[in-house]
Amino acid sequence: MFNTPPPYLYLKNHLTFPLIIHHSPSPSCSLHFSNNNTSDSTTSIAVSYLIKTFNFTPKFASKLCSTYDIRFKTAQNPDLVLNFFRNNGFSETQLPSIITKAPWLLSCNLSLRVIPKFQFLLSKGASKSDIVNLVCKNPMVLSPSLENHIIPTYELLYRFMQSDNDTIHLVIHKPYVLSSHLVSYNIKILVDIGVKDSTMVRLLELRSTTRLFQTNEMLEMVEELKNSGFTTSKTTFVIALLARENKVAWKEKVDLYKKWGWSDEDVKEAFKKQPHCMSVSINKINLVMDFWVNQLGWDARAIAKTPHILSLSLEKRITPRALVVQFLQEKGLHKENASLTYPFVVSEKLFRDAYLKRYKEESSYLLKLYEEKLKLAYTTHKNGMR
Incomplete structure (x- = not known):
């Protein structure tokens, strides 16, 4: 160990940062071991060190050392490392x-x-606290090569985030982006196929993209979606990619849609029209389908042709408008061959003009029915009752 430890460490450009590396031994690990060159001995020393320093159980310490092949002859280097962190x-x-x-x-x-x-x-x-936060979340961020991995990956992330502050913020909240070799590889694939930088920023900031950036099947998924007709430069491609990445959830939703009467072709076409239909939660799918099929008595396959409906609020959009459509059907004012889904996807103004104000005799009643249901939905939402 150093007799007179330097108080600061210096970068090659001579900028000074207060990374203190006092070398005084920690109270819990002033251990001295005999110098033995055998593998068993060095492993045994490491096990003893873990037990005495961190109060690990002998079984856990032994498993840790054997799993990661941890061994050392003396406590000098481990003490130095731990004191640096302290x-x-x-x-x-x-x-x-x-x-x-x-x-x-x-x-x-x-x-x-x-x-x-x-x-x-x-x-x-x-800041030092940023680094503490980063390393505590994912110590493996210290594993890759600085020159060959960390710096190139950081520069790639900087391209999208456009500032050191935002890049550091991303790294702190998502340490895997700097530690996983798959991240930079997958980012480059997406950039090369035409995914826009603005889209990449949104992807990087999403909580749900952890698996996507660390998948080893990116190329296969990209080719599959391109063959299905998705345009890589459009946002819908990324939405489809996120939906396709989770194979377990994908299968569950395919099976669920088929349970409600969709065919495999219906699923395929709905996904192509509105890929978000495979990102909607299972609970939301069931609620919308149950209301549409069991309460309204309508065909579930109508939604397959207009899957955007699954993205709409059941309480604030689907239910209030459905009451109006049902009333018009009962009065014979909504033609049998008219689209069931159209009233749900048009703008608020167009809906009011075409379905509330159009029929003068019924408009007063329809407006009251519609607005009462809307008011109830918004009041329930505001009060946290769903």
Whole structure:
């Protein structure tokens, strides 16, 4: 260990950042082990260190060391690593979790594997607390090569986020974007096929894109959607991609639509027209279909031809307008061959003009019926009752 530790670490450009690396041993791990070159001995030392330092159970410590092949001869390097984290804002309660997820840190070369990455993030405007937050969420962000992975990935993300502040914010909230090698690979695929930068920003910021950016089937999904007629530069392509990525949810929804009377071809055509129909929750699908089929007595396949209906609010749009359409049907004012779905997808103004004001004798009653139902829906929503 260093006899006189330097108080600060310096970047190659001589900018100074207060990354403190005091080398005094921690109270819990002033351990001294005999120098034994055998593999069993070095593993045993690592197990003992984990038990005494973090109060891990012997079984857990042993499993951790064997799983990740953790071994060292003395406590010198692990002490150095842990003290570095302690002296740079990490708490005693955070360290066990970090080491559990990335035990290799204890035997790594701190100056090569960790410090340069802290320096890089600091140079981009991240605070020490930002780095603590990032590493605690995903310690594996310290694993990839700085030059070969972290810097190129950061620069790729910066292209979309357009500022260090926004890029750091993204990295802090989604650490996997900097640690996973699949992320930059998949981003490049999407850019190469024509997905717009503005769309990429929205994708990166969405909570639901974690699996998408880390999938190893991006090329296959892209080709499938292109063959289905989706245009890669349009937003609908990305919506379709997000829906297609979750195979389990996809199958569940296909089966559900078929349960309500759709054919495989209906599902295919509905998805092509409105890919969001495969992103709608199962609960929402059931509620809309139950109301449409069981309460109104209408054909579920009508929705397959206009799947946009599934994106509409049941309480604020579908139910109030359905009451009007039903009334007009009973009065013989809505032709049998007229589209059932059209009244639900037109604008509010067009609906009022075509279905509420058009029939003078009934307009007063229809307007009252419609607005009472709307008022109830908005009042229920405001009060948190759904």
